[in-house]
């Protein structure tokens with residue numbers, strides 16, 4: 620696993636062709652910026668977006684500590700090969716492949732990247748079709764894949780479902796993708812909430828995604844960043860509870876027991892692992908904040 624230690628609570632999409640958004644992004648508290656060359660960019664602006672992406676990456680230090688991920692067009696489109704060639708040369712933190720349905724697409728993308736001399740670029744895959752969900756286990760376990768990102772809008776369309784406010788019709792696909800990503804040790808990000816005026820619905824979707832095990836959520840507007848960072852980051856109460864769990868367990872170990880009881884609840888090794896993971900995430904967030 621590479622770079623799994625950094626926070627990915629919020630992954631903000633922005634069209635690479637949007638100069639104002641690119642400028643704004645340098646001041647935003649998103650953990651990752653996903654510069655889009657795909658669906659947010661009109662066909663006549665694809666070249667412009669690619670050039671803007673290359674220019675942005677020559678100034679990458681101005682975006683730090685944010686992770687920079689570029690979403691390419693698929694290789695089956697007229698722009699995919701040129702996108703991957705430019706991305707391979709520019710060297711972002713990761714490339715995001717859209718609408719991945721089979722391992723062969725990852726191999727083909729990696730072959731284009733390798734032609735540029737970039738053989739190690741982490742690959743994130745969007746799962747946003749029925750076939751993608753069916754093949755998500757093989758996709759997640761591919762050795763170059765580091766992240767799985769849900770494309771819930773395209774997926775809903777492909778499945779012909781109506782997500783509703785509670786997203787119940789999407790839950791099987793979301794859960795299956797979390798399962799595959801966790802089994803393979805990958806990052807996994809939830810899909811976007813398109814209604815920018817519906818903050819209540821957005822926050823509820825963040826909580827649902829957090830409860831399901833997602834690392835974070837993809838976003839479309841700066842106003843969504845704070846809610847995602849709060850929902851997917853540990854709260855002050857959780858941090859305090861984590862310290863207490865570790866302390867209680869270590870004290871029990873010193874007295875020769877493999878179990879502790881804290882506030883009437885059993886504490887086992889797995890809870891200590893969970894507490895240490897939470898504290899490591901809190902440290903990673905503090906580190907990012909200190910570098911902002």
Ligand SMILES: CC(C)(COP(=O)(O)OP(=O)(O)OC[C@H]1O[C@@H](n2cnc3c(N)ncnc32)[C@H](O)[C@@H]1OP(=O)(O)O)[C@@H](O)C(=O)NCCC(=O)NCCSC(=O)C[C@H](O)C(=O)O
Pocket residue numbers: 631632633634637639640641643644655658659747769770771772773774810811838839840841
């Ligand atoms: C939707 C938007 C076009 C709205 O933009 P705008 O009209 O500029 O909004 P505001 O006036 O409210 O913006 C206020 C300031 O914030 C900046 N801004 C806005 N959006 C972003 C952004 N995403 N990243 C960075 N900065 C942003 C504006 O520039 C204003 O700042 P300033 O200039 O200083 O005043 C726009 O939000 C947008 O384009 N959002 C992203 C859309 C996108 O990328 N969509 C594709 C990804 S989602 C997807 O594809 C779904 C997936 O594949 C699936 O299938 O589910």
Ligand SMILES: [Mg+2]
Pocket residue numbers: 658747770772773
């Ligand atoms: Mg999509």
